[in-house]
Amino acid sequence: MRKIIILLIFFTSTSFLLAKETRPLKIVATATIMADMTKNIVGDQSVVHCIVPAGADPHVYDPTPADAKLIADADLIIQNGLTFEGWLSELISNSGTKAKVITLTEGVDVIGSLDYTNSNDPHAWMNAANALVYIKNIKDALVEINPKNEEVYNFNYGVYKQQIEQLDNYILKEIQKIPENRRILITSHDAFQYYGKKYGIRLEAIQGTSTEAEAQTSDIIRLTKTIKENNIPAVFIESTINPKLLKGLAKENDIVVGGELFADSLGDEESEAATYLDMLRYNTDVIVAALSREVAVPVSTSSEEAPSSPYLTWGLLGLLLIGGFFFVFRQINN
Ligand SMILES: [Zn+2]
Known part of the structure; x- marks a missing residue:
């Protein structure tokens, strides 16, 4: 009987340890x-x-x-x-x-x-x-x-x-590829101060360090001045913040929205910023590509189709007509 009790105590204590482990x-x-x-x-x-x-x-x-x-x-x-x-x-x-x-x-x-x-x-x-x-x-x-x-x-x-x-x-290394005078990052809120300080890019934002603060008209005026003075080709929207103000700023200054950056949250699993490592890499690639651009092009969002030029359409029609004419001409001569 004593043996059984000892064995019982042994098994109970080991299974408890295993469970805990x-x-x-x-x-x-x-x-x-x-x-x-x-x-x-x-x-x-x-x-x-x-x-x-x-x-x-x-x-x-x-x-x-x-x-x-x-x-x-x-x-x-x-x-x-x-x-x-x-x-x-x-x-x-x-x-x-x-x-x-x-x-x-x-x-x-x-x-x-x-x-x-x-x-x-x-x-x-x-x-x-x-x-x-x-x-x-x-x-x-x-x-x-x-x-x-x-x-x-x-x-x-x-x-x-x-x-x-x-x-x-x-x-x-990547940020160095942006021409020095254009290393200015214009975004929705001040989430990029640490990024800018470490990697050598000046930060200008519409809102403060928290998204709770309201944007002021004076902020828009200040940013417009920065864009004009430094010939900035792009501004950036953020995944967790309404892009309306920044899109307006881009349109007014005839520059592009360089892309969507991730700051306060990762993207979902299908996004290019699903992990912390991917998020910082993705942000950097978007920033470098947009600010290195030589010529500013008019604002368009990625979902909008680029309007095709009427010259291109007429040119293609003309080519088709000429091609058709030569085809018929050869058929007749044969
Ligand atoms: Zn934030």
């Missing part, structure tokens, strides 16, 4: 960029949930009851910080969660907000070198709450770190 962590990230970085380090060990969906604006997000449940059940909550997710602290306190909360911008060289005194710009991920701080914070937190997987986390971290470093070099 294999239970995947519940990780919740606030926005797509932080979620993607975390997935790269976690690998397929655990599922990473994301609160703000791709394409939505994390500055002004309105949490749902499902989000509160996610937060309540989480083991680890990952936020950007610097008031990027102004809605999160209330969500955390209401949920009564016991999860560890980490702030990825901790340790980043922060840039102050241009619009609000005593406030910082949250878009630190736009400088790939800062992403190295982000992923180290993620890796350290994962190792702390799940030390058994330390080796996996360290390995994934090493691979991802190298990819981010390569991307950082790529952006530095």
Whole structure:
């Protein structure tokens, strides 16, 4: 009987340990960029949930009851910080969660907000070198709450770190291709300050560092002046922000919308900015292509067909007629 009891205790304790070992962590990230970085380090060990969906604006997000449940059940909550997710602290306190909360911008060289005194710009991920701080914070937190997987986390971290470093070099090199006087980026909101500071491109935006601020007429006047003075060939819209103001600005100045940039959210899975690495690479390619353009062409959106020239149509008709004439002529002569 004693043997049976000992065996029973042994099996119960081992199965408990096994269960504890294999239970995947519940990780919740606030926005797509932080979620993607975390997935790269976690690998397929655990599922990473994301609160703000791709394409939505994390500055002004309105949490749902499902989000509160996610937060309540989480083991680890990952936020950007610097008031990027102004809605999160209330969500955390209401949920009564016991999860560890980490702030990825901790340790980043922060840039102050241009619009609000005593406030910082949250878009630190736009400088790939800062992403190295982000992923180290993620890796350290994962190792702390799940030390058994330390080796996996360290390995994934090493691979991802190298990819981010390569991307950082790529952006530095690419921006150099834009003529120096045209290295001015005109966008919807000030999400590109970190990007501009690191890679040598001046930033001019319609709105401030948060999308909550209203654009002023004075902003439009200031941007028009910048476009004219520097012969800027393009402005850029952002995936999470209404493009109306920027499209108007482009039309008024007879320049193009250089493309859609991703700043506060990744694109969906089919987009060219489905991951953090792809997002920065894609943005850079769009910016370099549009600002390197020699001649400014009139505004047209990608969905609109380019109007065909009437000369081209008449020219083709003429060629057809002449060809037909020669064909008939040869038939008659034969
Ligand atoms: Zn933003």
